[in-house]
Amino acid sequence: QKEVEQNSGPLSVPEGAIASLNCTYSDRGSQSFFWYRQYSGKSPELIMSIYSNGDKEDGRFTAQLNKASQYVSLLIRDSQPSDSATYLCAVNLLTGGGNKLTFGTGTQLKVEL
């Protein structure tokens, strides 16, 4: 089992729809969870962090965490073509050190006009 797992996609949604991106992780004691967005040829950009069970909202983005199910998700409301990118789930695994993050392989999102 991979330590951090995501569907690679592509996930295609129409403009204005809600995009739902999912991630599972293996280490039950993990405490910190992050979503990064990466445009093709660019560096990862932090968009959300979440540390407690439940929902955390920031503009059009909502991160959801369920530690019992070892599951974290990202919802993007009113999706725009500019949201088309690869979304990386990152976890500070209990077995890691310091702020070291383990990344999933990313889900490619395509927002279609």
Next chain:
Amino acid sequence: NAGVMQNPRHLVRRRGQEARLRCSPMKGHSHVYWYRQLPEEGLKFMVYLQKENIIDESGMPKERFSAEFPKEGPSILRIQQVVRGDSAAYFCASSPSYQQGGNSPLHFGNGTRLTVT
């Protein structure tokens, strides 16, 4: 620019040459992390350093790769005798020390794209 600075942005090396990639962390950050990203793949952890100390090098290939973060100057990722399979994007990230900002996210530089011909 107070962000993570990496240079060069692009580096071309012939097989057998050495590649040196440099990274200066964000101001106030004392920890540096190197990641490698192969085309169409995710970010793979390589090494985690603080000044003059390697904390975790579990992702570093056993041969040809080394990293340092000296007391003065940037962190250096060094690849000796490069091969075509080393062609990738190498990203550096920084964070405060764990004691200062536990659970902090990593902030990434723009990366160095290494091409081995």
